[in-house]
Amino acid sequence: MMILSGDPPRSRVLSALLVIIMLALLATPFIFPGAKAMNVAAKICIFAALVASYDLLLGYTGSVSFAHTMFYGIGSYAIAIALYALGPNWAAVAAGVAAGLPLALLLALAIGLFSLRVEAIFFAMITLAVASAFLVLASQLSWLTGGEDGRSFQLPELLRPGTVFVPKDWFGIAINGRILTYYIVFAASALMILALLRVVNSPFGRVLQAIRENRFRAEALGYRTVFHLTYANCIAAVIAALAGMLNALWLRYAGPDTSLSFSIMLDILLMVVIGGMGTIYGAIIGAAIFLLAENYLQALMGAASAAAAEAGVPLLPGLLHPDRWLLWLGLLFIASVYFFPTGVVGRLRNKPRPASGR
Amino acid sequence: MTEIAATDTLPKPKRDIAPVLLPIALALVMIPLIGSVSSWATLTVASLAMGMMIFIMASGLTLVFGLMDVLNFGHGAFIAVGAYIATLVLLPLASFAQADSLLTNLVVLVPAALLAMAVTAALGLVVERVLVLPVYGQHLKQILMTTGGLIVAEQTLYALFGPQIIPMPLPASLRGSFIIGDIAIAKYRLLAMLVGLVIFVAIELVLNRTKIGLLIRAGVENREMVESLGYRIRRLFLGVFMTGSALAGLGGVMWGLYREQVHASIGDELTVLVFIVVIIGGLGSITGCFIGAILVAMVANYGGFLVPKLALVSNILLMVSVLMWRPRGLYAVTSR
Numbered sequence: 001m002m003i004l005s006g007d008p009p010r011s012r013v014l015s016a017l018l019v020i021i022m023l024a025l026l027a028t029p030f031i032f033p034g035a036k037a038m039n040v041a042a043k044i045c046i047f048a049a050l051v052a053s054y055d056l057l058l059g060y061t062g063s064v065s066f067a068h069t070m071f072y073g074i075g076s077y078a079i080a081i082a083l084y085a086l087g088p089n090w091a092a093v094a095a096g097v098a099a100g101l102p103l104a105l106l107l108a109l110a111i112g113l114f115s116l117r118v119e120a121i122f123f124a125m126i127t128l129a130v131a132s133a134f135l136v137l138a139s140q141l142s143w144l145t146g147g148e149d150g151r152s153f154q155l156p157e158l159l160r161p162g163t164v165f166v167p168k169d170w171f172g173i174a175i176n177g178r179i180l181t182y183y184i185v186f187a188a189s190a191l192m193i194l195a196l197l198r199v200v201n202s203p204f205g206r207v208l209q210a211i212r213e214n215r216f217r218a219e220a221l222g223y224r225t226v227f228h229l230t231y232a233n234c235i236a237a238v239i240a241a242l243a244g245m246l247n248a249l250w251l252r253y254a255g256p257d258t259s260l261s262f263s264i265m266l267d268i269l270l271m272v273v274i275g276g277m278g279t280i281y282g283a284i285i286g287a288a289i290f291l292l293a294e295n296y297l298q299a300l301m302g303a304a305s306a307a308a309a310e311a312g313v314p315l316l317p318g319l320l321h322p323d324r325w326l327l328w329l330g331l332l333f334i335a336s337v338y339f340f341p342t343g344v345v346g347r348l349r350n351k352p353r354p355a356s357g358r
Numbered sequence: 359m360t361e362i363a364a365t366d367t368l369p370k371p372k373r374d375i376a377p378v379l380l381p382i383a384l385a386l387v388m389i390p391l392i393g394s395v396s397s398w399a400t401l402t403v404a405s406l407a408m409g410m411m412i413f414i415m416a417s418g419l420t421l422v423f424g425l426m427d428v429l430n431f432g433h434g435a436f437i438a439v440g441a442y443i444a445t446l447v448l449l450p451l452a453s454f455a456q457a458d459s460l461l462t463n464l465v466v467l468v469p470a471a472l473l474a475m476a477v478t479a480a481l482g483l484v485v486e487r488v489l490v491l492p493v494y495g496q497h498l499k500q501i502l503m504t505t506g507g508l509i510v511a512e513q514t515l516y517a518l519f520g521p522q523i524i525p526m527p528l529p530a531s532l533r534g535s536f537i538i539g540d541i542a543i544a545k546y547r548l549l550a551m552l553v554g555l556v557i558f559v560a561i562e563l564v565l566n567r568t569k570i571g572l573l574i575r576a577g578v579e580n581r582e583m584v585e586s587l588g589y590r591i592r593r594l595f596l597g598v599f600m601t602g603s604a605l606a607g608l609g610g611v612m613w614g615l616y617r618e619q620v621h622a623s624i625g626d627e628l629t630v631l632v633f634i635v636v637i638i639g640g641l642g643s644i645t646g647c648f649i650g651a652i653l654v655a656m657v658a659n660y661g662g663f664l665v666p667k668l669a670l671v672s673n674i675l676l677m678v679s680v681l682m683w684r685p686r687g688l689y690a691v692t693s694r
Contacts, residue, residue, distance in 0.1 A: 132630045262626055
């Protein structure tokens with residue numbers, strides 16, 4: 001209970017689902033040793049933390065930010081540029097962290113102070129504008145960021161696949177630097193999610209929820225709402241940057257498409273809403289569902305598309321083409337905002353708490 | 359409604375002209391900085407043309423927000439759909455469009471634009487009924503719903519038209535430029551300016567000289583009051599939403615011709631620009647939107663010419679400085 005900050009899943013099915021996801025992620029290197037499964041699992045970990053930090057903003061304060069990928073990108077690029085410039089050692093990793101986190105924090109502070117005083121809508125538009133400018137900036141400053149190509153880099157010795165700790169004949173699979181990296185990603189993500197649970201269940205988190213429900217009343221009660229919202233924005237930004245750092249460490253690469261693009265922002269939105277806004281647990285469920293769908297549903301759609309093409313149905317092959325999977329997720333997204341505004345988690349919890357915002 | 363005694367003269371509303379002078383001053387300041395009058399003129403015409411196109415796209419968005427407090431994050435989808443629909447007419451009839459006669463060109467161009475506007479208006483009807491109506495008054499859900507709509511629309515465009523870039527060549531008679539002295543003015547830019555001005559004047563006339571316009575302006579200022587006087591503001595709003603969508607579609611066609619190519623991602627690209635314009639102008643204000651669009655285009659063109667590197671963030675800088683001057687945009691219309 002302590003570790004969950006007194007906010008347990010409160011539903012048998014949900015608990016079971018979470019336990020299954022956790023166990024599956026924990027055991028992935030041993031049960032599904034393939035590169036693809038490992039990638040999906042690591043991505044689920046990273047996105048669960050990223051989406052949870054976004055949930056702090058969207059679900060708990062009711063403010064829509066479109067700049068979350070910017071912070072994610074700052075984290076990714078900080079690690080990538082540091083390791084690229086300073087060479088593969090731990091000092092470079094530390095330098096990346098030391099440069100990336102304050103940058104994300106300051107930017108979040110500036111955006112927050114500038115735009116959170118007014119309505120949620122204003123914040124949404126400003127973040128969208130700032131994030132798109134940042135994306136252009138990152139792809140244009142190619143001497144620093146590598147432009148459209150991004151930056152690939154070498155990891156420190158300890159994290160490389162070549163570093164074998166336990167030889168293959170012990171467990172049937174070699175425990176190498178890659179698996180160590182995976183577990184670092186897993187542990188760091190889990191820690192961040194637990195920290196976020198702590199934040200939202202603190203008195204501070206309650207104030208955020210009060211602001212979400214009725215900002216005017218919260219202000220009348222004497223809370224400085226701008227301060228609280230900006231603070232939440234900064235926490236979310238720092239966690240997003242940390243998630244971005246994990247992403248860079250896992251991919252050994254940072255580029256506009258993997259860490260900054262607008263489509264990642266949409267992915268995060270989809271995950272939060274499908275999982276359940278204002279629950280933190282929803283982030284884990286949403287990320288797992290979405291990424292599994294992204295990686296495995298496409299094969300299914302490809303088969304369906306081929307079948308439709310053979311049957312000679314017009315239009316359907318195009319609509320079912322694997323590249324169009326986002327279309328179906330978009331429809332699912334609209335349906336879930338409309339019919340299940342509390343997402344999977346809200347549905348599973350017996351006492352749904354509507355996360356409606358104004 | 360009671361009438362005010364006909365003899366009373368209403369107090370003249372205060373005219374706030376500082377924002378109007380801003381783009382003019384900006385243009386004048388740029389003359390010595392750019393140095394040559396001919397490049398200055400070309401850049402100014404380019405900014406005005408680009409500004410008009412952006413204004414056409416943004417006008418609907420700002421009215422929709424002002425009137426009904428609805429922010430449509432899917433507005434960019436209408437822009438993209440409009441451009442794609444126009445290719446349906448322009449590409450099969452390419453021989454007409456490439457004929458060297460203005461009349462033949464217009465015979466395809468006008469129906470293409472009208473069809474695009476009709477389709478986007480119809481799409482606006484559907485979007486308003488299906489996506490926006492259920493979530494009136496809930497900003498968070500509005501943003502989410504319309505963002506979902508944007509994803510679906512963009513993916514559907516990819517599914518129907520394919521992911522490749524579709525070329526959209528300018529009709530032959532609109533290519534090239536007029537040369538006056540040593541100043542070259544592209545013909546299409548002139549047309550874009552003309553269309554934009556006509557639309558601006560039309561919107562201003564409708565808003566200021568007709569009963570519907572009166573109701574819209576009243577609704578922007580105080581929705582409940584208009585409702586309590588017995589007007590169906592929802593129907594009015596639907597009309598505004600559809601008009602805004604149609605204008606976005608028209609803007610998409612013009613932008614497609616300007617760039618001479620169409621891709622579904624222009625929706626995303628322009629959404630950001632349109633938002634910046636709407637924020638700068640002040641949510642709900644048509645005049646503000648007009649000036650904001652011209653300012654954004656000027657900063658983009660002059661900035662791109664003088665300091666190309668700065669052009670990347672020039673829009674943000676412009677937005678920040680305008681908001682420092684007037685935190686609610688150039689013209690604050692709504693009390694929200």
